[in-house]
Amino acid sequence: MLAIRNGRVMDPASGLDAVCDVYLADGRVAAVGVNLDVPSKAEVFDASGMVVAPGFLDMHVHLREPGYEYAETIETGSRAAAAGGFTSICCMPNTSPVNDSATVTSFIMERAKQRAVVNVYPIGAITKGSAGEELAGIGSMVRAGAVAISDDGRPVMNSRVMRRAMELAKGHGIPVIDHCEDLNLSAGGDMHEGETSVRRGLRGIPSAAEDVMVARDILLAELTGARYHVAHISTQHAVAMVSFAKKRGLKVSCEATPHHFVLADCDTVAYDSSYKMKPPLRGKQDVSAVLNGLVDGTVEVIATDHAPHAGSDKMQEFERCPFGITGLETAIGITLEQLVHPGKITLMKMVELYTTGPSRVLGLNRGTLAVGAAGDATIFDTSTSWTYDVNKTQSKSRNSPFHGHAYIGGPVATIVNGRIVWQRNA
Ligand SMILES: [Zn+2]
Numbered sequence: 402m403l404a405i406r407n408g409r410v411m412d413p414a415s416g417l418d419a420v421c422d423v424y425l426a427d428g429r430v431a432a433v434g435v436n437l438d439v440p441s442k443a444e445v446f447d448a449s450g451m452v453v454a455p456g457f458l459d460m461h462v463h464l465r466e467p468g469y470e471y472a473e474t475i476e477t478g479s480r481a482a483a484a485g486g487f488t489s490i491c492c493m494p495n496t497s498p499v500n501d502s503a504t505v506t507s508f509i510m511e512r513a514k515q516r517a518v519v520n521v522y523p524i525g526a527i528t529k530g531s532a533g534e535e536l537a538g539i540g541s542m543v544r545a546g547a548v549a550i551s552d553d554g555r556p557v558m559n560s561r562v563m564r565r566a567m568e569l570a571k572g573h574g575i576p577v578i579d580h581c582e583d584l585n586l587s588a589g590g591d592m593h594e595g596e597t598s599v600r601r602g603l604r605g606i607p608s609a610a611e612d613v614m615v616a617r618d619i620l621l622a623e624l625t626g627a628r629y630h631v632a633h634i635s636t637q638h639a640v641a642m643v644s645f646a647k648k649r650g651l652k653v654s655c656e657a658t659p660h661h662f663v664l665a666d667c668d669t670v671a672y673d674s675s676y677k678m679k680p681p682l683r684g685k686q687d688v689s690a691v692l693n694g695l696v697d698g699t700v701e702v703i704a705t706d707h708a709p710h711a712g713s714d715k716m717q718e719f720e721r722c723p724f725g726i727t728g729l730e731t732a733i734g735i736t737l738e739q740l741v742h743p744g745k746i747t748l749m750k751m752v753e754l755y756t757t758g759p760s761r762v763l764g765l766n767r768g769t770l771a772v773g774a775a776g777d778a779t780i781f782d783t784s785t786s787w788t789y790d791v792n793k794t795q796s797k798s799r800n801s802p803f804h805g806h807a808y809i810g811g812p813v814a815t816i817v818n819g820r821i822v823w824q825r826n827a
Pocket of ligand 1: 680
């Protein structure tokens with residue numbers, strides 16, 4: 402039993418925005434209201450001056466287990482999630498073995514039950530081994546707990562296979578999430594193709610590598626009627642195409658990562674692998690397009706693409722380093738800094754982007770503080786200054802470009818199933 406007192410309770414599902422209490426009991430939301438009467442043995446959390454939101458959901462996380470436990474495990478990734486204010490995460494299938502069967506999905510579910518401090522929802526692969534050829538055991542993975550399918554990192558190049566995957570996913574009522582990258586166009590590239598890549602003598606990944614795949618997928622989504630979601634959208638044309646698809650009434654959505662709406666290619670430190678990820682940090686116009694997409698509703702989800710890599714992997718020549726950065730612990734700080742403090746979006750809109758937005762895409766019954774809902778809450782503040790120290794991360798990996806960056810406002814406490822699983826300064 403936990404009573405969260407006097408916070409500014411924001412629940413986008415019902416529109417509630419008021420200073421009141423939230424009472425959690427038996428792992429559920431038991432009551433929301435002013436001066437709630439709660440049993441005297443209930444634990445009390447004073448949330449005065451803080452925002453109390455439904456538990457945040459990050460639908461794009463890499464947990465590296467099974468196979469790459471030296472970079473992250475389900476347990477450490479879940480602790481990083483909790484420290485970032487997330488109560489639920491979806492994990493991508495590019496583990497070893499790839500999550501392309503019910504056996505691997507069940508392993509992840511079981512391990513999460515034993516060791517994770519937040520809810521973990523596996524995303525199954527589209528194709529066996531994410532090799533892009535033969536469809537994975539989609540139905541059995543869904544029965545084992547997979548909530549979506551994706552070959553994130555190794556996108557399906559064969560349009561016929563993608564069409565079949567969409568038809569199957571539609572039948573199972575789950576979305577297809579695509580990491581949109583034409584591998585032939587991006588081959589050999591290390592950063593966004595533009596003035597900066599030319600100056601540094603690095604091979605570029607053109608925006609078109611993303612755009613052509615978003616275009617193809619939208620056409621296939623129309624053909625099949627599937628629910629289709631663009632992972633980590635990064636280009637102005639991709640945002641425009643998603644907007645077009647929505648206007649046509651297609652079940653198309655997209656997510657943006659904090660790094661893609663805060664950094665451009667010219668902001669990166671030359672040859673620093675903490676700035677190397679896919680899609681790469683794009684040009685200024687692309688960053689503005691992603692920001693505008695968040696403001697106008699084209700982008701309805703913020704997801705981190707938390708991609709831990711061990712120091713030994715990231716300490717090589719730039720060209721040899723793997724792609725990806727960690728992101729769970731800095732997402733709220735960056736979102737406040739870039740979107741809320743400058744007045745681009747309201748606080749309620751921010752909460753939506755982390756709760757009702759991803760829940761709707763995945764068809765999950767999460768992201769609300771309605772009585773009877775899961776007892777998950779994210780408590781954050783908007784005014785305390787803090788500096789991100791990657792050496793204190795809960796993740797096993799430290800590949801973040803945001804080390805040493807100061808933020809105003811961030812996560813304070815994370816509550817899962819009615820229990821506090823992480824608390825600032827605790
Ligand atoms: Zn990806």
